Amino acid sequence: MEALNDLNKLEERSIYVIREAVAEFKNPAVMWSTGKDSTVCLWLCKKAFFGKIPFPVIHIDTGCKFPQIYEFRDKMAKEWNLDLIVAKNKEALENGMGPDKGRDVCCTTLKTEVLKKVIDERGFDAILVSIRRDEHGIRAKERYFSPRDKDFRWQHKNQPTEVWDLFEHTFKEASHVRVHPILHWTELDCWRYVKRENMPWNQLYSAKFVEQQFGWKHKRFRSLGCQPCTVPIDSDASTIDEIIEELKITIVSERSGRAQDKEREYAMQKLRSLGYM
């Protein structure tokens, strides 16, 4: 019963944030990667507006995601009657952009630039993004309503406080505002919620499915990204219950399978050891 109350509170706050965003901004949209967090966020958006999400859903297609991501996206978009925008930098892909050009360059070109373009073209003033404070140290500093400048930069030392559920939404210098409905959730909360709501989830998180699809034994994805930059973790968890049990005792970070994060972390450690920092 306690667990139910706990999830109810998380859900209630998220729905409040989503409704605030829709009330305060003229033209919001929500990002959806098809991963568990953004799918939870879509589910919450559906709940907030009685089954129909009243704004567009943006999927950034880098052209190198797992086929299972595209399948899940198309299936759910149809089932949930989403106003889906698939944003893709076709020109860059045709010119051979990929992680071999440098992962940051690749991410900037195939993700950030694409999002900038779709925001400009469609005039979105708020983008709902499913980040959580427990994902990374820098994300712990985020607010529910967080302004971004034209280069998507964020000044974490210059943010308004958010007290008594009053969210500042007028930022003169901002190109748009990021809204973070599940900021206060943890990875474990998301899975418990998926279970409670009996939500659809991308099977790439299941070890059994990964073995069937790729032939890899004792592996599953814990975080979904582009194929070249995402590696599975060692795991036998195949059902939601098994995933939840695994997460209760794990000491490995959620994004440990992301090559870009690994390299960044490694580079930082090396620079420290060499006396640069």
Next chain:
Amino acid sequence: MIIFGIDALDKSMVEKFKCKNLMQKNYGQTDISEFELPKTVVLWSSFLNGKNMEDEIKEDLWNFTLPKERTFFKFFNSFKAIDVPAFTLKQDEHAMERKYLAGYFKKENTVEEFDKVVWENHEKIKKEFFDTLGNEKDYEVVMVYFDLIDAVGHLSFGIEEKMREVYEELDSVVGKVAEDYDCPILIVSDHGMERIGEGRYGDHTMNGFWSSSGEVSFGNMPKITDFYSVIPQIGGCDGKK
């Protein structure tokens, strides 16, 4: 004599970008595998001093400074050392670069902002170097240190266009000096650099680089400490052509 201390200059990259001026008449790799870690200040102080300085420099790395008497400069009547680590390093400028480097990992600034600081410092050092060479005062030896390749490489080694740009910049600096001055030129790097994984970042390797404008050859894999006794024998500078 002119000595270029070029941080992280890597033999395979010099060859890849066909930097003829950096190659000079003779070139090769150095072996720094005797060092536990390829730390910049430790390696340059060992180059200046002719001894492995790893045990001596344990703390306060960047502020460590050798007196002239403990460097090969003592063998010369006149010398100029521009921004040489462990000797005449410009502390404020390098502290600023390190601040922006750390800032990148803390997401307080971008790679481009870091690069801008590095390039500005590089241009300042380059100006001071050419001003020194153009000065009427003659020095027996001038040593200049450039960290452009190392600094840019740490965050952008996987981006070929950026690395080509910094290698071509240093190649043109050496080319200009070789064209204008009738001097023995020695180029030495403290360590090389390689890509971390498949991404953008670069890491130090245990092989530095050397090249010489004269017939002097340092053979197969000299140690960074071997240059100490050879430099006084290479001789001074005959001045502008």
